[in-house]
Amino acid sequence: MDWDNxxxxxxxxxxxxxxxAARRLGVDHTTVARRIQALEKQVGAGLxxxxxxxxxxxxxxxxxxxxxxxxxxxxxxxxxxxPAAAEGPTGLVRIGATEGFGTIVxxxxxxxxxxxxxxxxxxxxxxxxxxHLSRREADIVISLERPTRGxxxxxxxxxxxxxxxxxxxxxxxxxxxxxxxxLQGHSFVSYVDDLLFTKELQLLDxxxxxxxxxxxxxxxLAQYQAVRAGAGLAVLPAFIAGHDPELxxxxxxxxxxxxxxxxxxxxxxxxxxxxxxxxxxxxxxxAGQGGVLVPAG
Numbered sequence: 001m002d003w004d005n006x007x008x009x010x011x012x013x014x015x016x017x018x019x020x021a022a023r024r025l026g027v028d029h030t031t032v033a034r035r036i037q038a039l040e041k042q043v044g045a046g047l048x049x050x051x052x053x054x055x056x057x058x059x060x061x062x063x064x065x066x067x068x069x070x071x072x073x074x075x076x077x078x079x080x081x082x083p084a085a086a087e088g089p090t091g092l093v094r095i096g097a098t099e100g101f102g103t104i105v106x107x108x109x110x111x112x113x114x115x116x117x118x119x120x121x122x123x124x125x126x127x128x129x130x131x132h133l134s135r136r137e138a139d140i141v142i143s144l145e146r147p148t149r150g151x152x153x154x155x156x157x158x159x160x161x162x163x164x165x166x167x168x169x170x171x172x173x174x175x176x177x178x179x180x181x182x183l184q185g186h187s188f189v190s191y192v193d194d195l196l197f198t199k200e201l202q203l204l205d206x207x208x209x210x211x212x213x214x215x216x217x218x219x220x221l222a223q224y225q226a227v228r229a230g231a232g233l234a235v236l237p238a239f240i241a242g243h244d245p246e247l248x249x250x251x252x253x254x255x256x257x258x259x260x261x262x263x264x265x266x267x268x269x270x271x272x273x274x275x276x277x278x279x280x281x282x283x284x285x286x287a288g289q290g291g292v293l294v295p296a297g
Contacts, residue, residue: 002042005042006071009035010065010069010072011024012032012048013057013061015054016056017054018032026153027153031151043064046058046060046061047060047061047064089272089273089277090273091120091121091274092274093122094122095125095138095140095282096140097124097141099126100239102126102127107126113278113281116281128218128219130143140264140278140279140282142262142263142282143264144261144262145199147264151266151267154263155262156262156263157261157282158261160260161258161293161295162236162238163238165227165247165248168246168247174186178251183207183251184208187213187232188204188210188214188234189217189231190210201259214226220240224240227241227247233250238292238295261286
């Protein structure tokens with residue numbers, strides 16, 4: 001009998017509603033319903049009766065509950081006694097993230113995760129495209145769009161700020177920029193439109209339609225380097241450009257954008273120690289960099 005299905009059974013028995021059980025399990029209520037249906041098919045009997053205020057155990061459900069609770073207690077005892085628990089989580093965790101966030105924010109911190117949990121092996125996929133959970137490209141994905149499909153655990157990781165930047169030398173050679181109208185005639189650096197992997201990065205359309213692009217690239221790091229070299233203006237994440245003395249914010253009040261990173265993993269990985277360790281580490285790391293991600297002013 002599938003222990004995962006029994007976990008869902010116990011949570012629904014305790015919560016009394018699909019929504020309540022789903023909240024405790026960190027999944028969608030349809031996942032709870034599907035798991036219960038699978039378990040009822042296994043045991044050959046209905047385990048819950050629908051009532052006005054939720055779900056109530058049937059006679060078959062009441063007979064199963066103490067057995068499921070005994071299995072739950074045994075599983076927890078095994079986890080506590082296992083040598084691996086004392087040694088810490090082990091195994092491979094593959095983390096997918098956008099190129100800039102993965103390279104600038106996560107990569108410098110991952111050595112610390114290795115020191116905390118020597119048994120972990122971390123693959124970091126820092127790519128200028130979407131990394132797909134559904135294709136099993138990664139175990140944990142950090143994305144700009146909240147996943148809406150599949151059986152996944154999703155958490156809002158953080159907000160971050162993007163602003164319009166230009167190199168000091170470039171700006172000194174141009175007339176002052178005081179309004180959006182002053183952007184007319186400037187060169188811009190941006191993404192390749194038909195290769196843009198998320199609508200969340202279509203930021204220039206909200207600010208100004210450039211007459212010309214000095215450079216377009218799928219890579220945000222390439223855009224950053226081009227701006228540093230004086231190619232033109234670009235909307236860049238503050239966590240990449242904000243502390244570079246060669247760059248200056250342009251129209252800091254008008255050209256400031258906020259976007260959100262979401263973190264997700266397959267629901268079935270939620271109870272694996274290696275996934276829990278990596279998930280918690282990423283959340284802790286990002287929480288400690290709030291001033292870099294969302295700078296004041």
